[in-house]
Amino acid sequence: MTDETAVGAATAESPPASIGGEVLIEVEHLSKHYGPIRAVDDVSFTVRRGDVLGFLGPNGAGKTTAMRLITGFLEPDAGRVRVAGFDLATDSLRARQRIGYLPENAPAYGEMTVSGFLDFIAQARAIEDAPRAIARVIERTGLSRVKHQTIDTLSKGFKRRVGLAQALIHDPEVLILDEPTDGLDPNQKVLVHKLIDELAADRCIVLSTHILDEVERICNRAMIISQGKILVDSTPEALIARAPSHNVIRLSLYQESPALLDRIRQEPWCDRLALRSPLLVDVYPQGGENHLAELLEVIKEAPISSIHLQEGRLDDVFRDITEGVAA
């Protein structure tokens, strides 16, 4: 797949069918410029209840700016954002009541204790039963052990959890998380993934990340952004299916067999063969479809030591799409 076809296919593709909940975020023709730089360039999309949308993109692609526009921290140069039906331009406070936001690097007032900080957030959000909301969110994010500690003394993992706690304290319908797992160790990442899984059912979540595995693991929708534009809006599965190596079958032979390779080449579904070494062959199917069953028929008595059906890697798709634009 060349770069051009990747981008061309991306723009022609329609957004994935969401789970079908009500629309919670509506973005229409949103633009934000910094001087000559178009951080967000005429972007439109909607996010529904039940969606876990991953923003992917190279550094400086406009992910953070897009999130700052959706949360009302920045005002757009053009376009409109509605959150849970409230227009950010005219009804900003009502919209913000419905958003939980974890900004990049999870900023917090370092001199405050965890519970003092959460109490401030609860007061600022005018939560009626603040002590109960704080206890619930401390429990949910596993902060009980450190709740009386000042935030400055916490490890990075705990600081991130404090950031998540303040974003969740009012049980928001819309959750915006800017790199929620950045800088966390693998165990802490799993905890955050689990938390997002638990939260996903009855709200919509938009998160940005660099880690493509994370998108496969927790998102049901992925958007690739570059230079302020949406290049792809799809599901992680559909994205993987566009990898050049999707459904490629790798055969290891224990002795060379040109006759076998010829036979495979003549199969109608076979696009081409790639010889990695005399004993290692990649079989590319037509149209990236799965033809493992047909191949097994052909190689019944051949000198094969192993067969491996490749899924394709999101990294390759990501690189194809984003480099195609940068070039």
Next chain:
Amino acid sequence: MNRSHGRFTGLRAVFLRELKGYFSSPLGYIFIVTFLVGSGWLTLSRDFGRFLELRDASLTPFFTYVPWLFVVLVPAVAMRLWAEERKSGTVELLFTLPVTLEASYLGKFLAGWCFLGFSLLLTAPLPLQLARLGDPDWGVVLTGYLGCLLLAGCYLAIGMLFSALTKNQVVAFILATAATALFLIAGLPQTLDEIGRLLGSYPAQVVASLSLSDHFATLTRGLVELSAVSFFALFTAGWLVCGMLVLDRTKAS
């Protein structure tokens, strides 16, 4: 969850957080100690206030030096108010809460002003001692304190604007100190004489009416003139509004 939404939504939460902050960090205590030691020394010293030598039951020496002490100390309180929020990124947290810019700006200002007022209250032993030594004019003492409080509000509003202007606290401190000193020096008799000599009496009158020291002097003489009080109120409000406009432009940069 949905209380009324107005221009000042969230003011109370920000105010309380800030006010608690002064008493849960060393900064607040360092300020109070420095202010009390500084004002006490300047008032009693034989080189400056000569409070005891004057044998006069008034707080004039104290009210002479407090404005100068505030030139250094109030910008030290104000410098972190926005610069720190912007540097640490908490400004993004604050302005994505259902809190308006006006509410958080005023919340911080009022908390700082209350803290400065509390510091002034701690100088109460001075007038109490005065009452033991003689028979002070309590009206003058009270209007003097009112003047100090209003002056502190002006300085704080000036300092907050510079704190909103730059992420660097040292730069904010220096600019605020320079600006407050300028508004104080402009009203000194020496300055006004010089301006009068160079430019004529009308410009000197204009400068005097715009300076802080002239209006402050009115109050320390025991006169609560509407013009002086409204000058302080307008001056503070002007700097606050300008500071909000500055912050609205700089908050995301």
